[in-house]
Amino acid sequence: MRRRPARTADAAMVRRASLRVGLQTAGAVALTVIALVGVAVLVVLRDQHQSQNELLSATIARADDVDDPPAGVWLVLQNIRGRQATAGLPAGFPQEDDLRAASAGEVRSREVTTERVEYEVRTEPHDGGVVQAILSLRTAHRERDRLVRILLGCGVAGLLLAAVAGAWLGRRAVIPLARSLSLQRRFVADAGHELRTPLTLLSTRAQLIRRELDRDDGRATVRSEVDGLVTDADRLAAILDDLLIAADPRGGSARGPVRFADLVGQEVEAARPLADQRGIRLRLEREPGDPVVDGFDAGLRRAVGALLDNAIRHAAGEVVATETTQGNRIVLTVADDGPGIDPAVLPRLFERFVSGERRHTGTGPRRYGLGLALVAEVVARHGGTVSAHNENDGAVFRVTLPRG
Template sequence: MTRAHRFSLRWRVAVVLGVGSLLLTSVLALVVWNLASGYMLRQREQSAVRQAEVNVRLVDESLRTGSEGLDELLKGLTAGPDTTILLFRPGQVLTGGRQVDPAVLPRELLDLGRAGVPAGQRLIVGDMPVYAVTLPITNADGVYVEVAPMLQLDRTFRFLSAVLVAATVASGLLGVALGSWAGRRALRPLTQLTNAASRIAGGDLKARLPAQTDPDLTPLAATFNSTADALEQRVLRDARFAGDVSHELRSPLTTMVNASEVLRRRRADIPGTAGRAVDLLTSEVDRFARMVVDLLEISRADQEDDPTLEAIDLGSLVVNVLAARQGPPVPLELASPSPHVLGDRRRLDRVVSNLVDNAERHAGGAVRVAVLRRGGLAVLEVDDTGPGVAPDARTRIFERFDRGTRAGSRGADTGSGLGLALVAQHVQRHGGTVHVVERPGGGARFVVEIPEAER
């Protein structure tokens, strides 16, 4: 069995407790069954033997005195309509009560009676459980047989067995339920730890474990929370450092950008190798400027608390972003009605802009932008006809400073490796996800999914 198909710890505890409860109850049920059934069976057999001994003395006395009306006596001795009395005499069989074929009685039982040995045996006669008692007759050559019904006892046994089986099954199910409940309560701190760790891994650095009253769990919660505090402080320090560096770079960068613009306008006057150096310099300055802006955006996003969210028409937002861009129009597909999301307009603007910029720089431009509604989610799709994204890089490209196969290259279209990281960060702040899939017909399709807001 693979690890993916194994039961969880909570269910393993529940199953073990259920099986243990089932085995224990089964043993107790067997003990109760054996004691109760054995006792009731012995009582019934002893009652049948005592009644037969009383009756055989009356029959023996009647035979000794030669009284007539033996048939009537046998009928009068029957204890109920299902009781049968048979009197075997040489060449004669007298019957009283319920009619039973004498041939159904075991020969060994009759031979014991003829030999003067009292005997008894449980039988099934006519689909009815009975107890046959054989007693010798002292004043005549014969055998007295009384067949006592055990139907009521059989019904009692059936009822008792049904109750014991039902109690055993119910005990097993109750054991599973109690095990599941106990496992859930015992593993609740572990579940809280998993949830808090998942939130931190997802970017929520303020996730903490609640205070624990259990002395065994208090050190765990304290250690985890102190580790999370240290991690949050380190991330904030790194973000502040990146922000400070970016701010310090803005002034010299502004001078460099202005100087590069002057060189770009005078490019026709600079021939040969110097001109190519100017082209390389201006492209690198542009890329450096975009990187500083992206770093400022990331550091601000890392340090900001969650902003006040508002209901935003995602379709209208995308229309406005595309209308403000230069270049050829991008085919747009809008759902009707347009989905609304609860979000920050500035960050969503940046998400749309970065995805379209990414398509323009690395895939020849976006060929389709769609705003759809799917399963309670607002979906933004940006298609391109570029080389696509390799399956092993479809997660990595959303990491900071990852530029895929373009890492180490230079040029105006290589990017800084921060645009898609910003997209992932902003989408995550909205409780959504972003991923890339293969576009039908070739190319890549970037898909953003954000929970749709109620209107």
């Protein structure tokens, strides 16, 4: 199956991000429109209901006869002279129950539906008799429906405009990020390409030296060191491949089971020469068992190696790596007895190029703060967490990973 070029993948990423921003903007506008339409309809209904009650109350107050009520209103007047009703009284009226209740002094106001038409009906005592005013709500409902249609039409138009504007703004916002990612990937790819050749030559030369040493059994110590050199070169090549995979937008290699206890043990042994050179005692403590992590071997090696390297370079005399299991999680703790972490740097310790004032007297090249940031990225790729704190005047790093 052919892979798309990185440039095509970047363009697809920009399109997806723009589409997501547009959809999110449209969703926010849709919720706002729905809320506004709902509020507007509630306000209109309240105003209409208030106007209808005021109209019916005023009509009843002026009701001397039933001949000239306002448009859309019918009257039923009942007194000692009998019952009168406005011509054209809708079917189903008058409401006899309301007339009887009003005769007893009760005022009633309610909506009544007859023949699929809604009416507002108000019945109350009046001048020794009873008046029932019936108002058709057909016109009010027509106005309400027209208002809702207008609001929804404006809302849909605004929704479309918001989606287009959101996609356009999202594209403008994402393009610089895509360019930065492309530049970063280009740097990693170029660095990987340039480093691969000397690494290959280093491994080849070490293998040739080992082959020559095989002819002389009296050089076992030298051969052991050369074996370590070959192993280190192979690990460095694997780490380089992992870096290239992490920078490739088209996807990485397949995950697989990693025996984490063995990996930690191997990395501790690989770091021991640096610890011996600096006079640091390096210890590994771990529980019995063989926990497995579903992930990338080279990436996990890179993270564990970076933590050990950081601890050894800042320790005063000892570094302790502890590997345990807690339920379905694997926990690796790397502690040193150095001067600890600058509190001003601690909240941003795992960000790239974050550095604080050096609090130890060691010599050597200035550290640029990439190692811990790479640890955080590797751990995040594996669904885990990494944290740091000071304890007993030293630094403690804690990595938690899900078991495979």
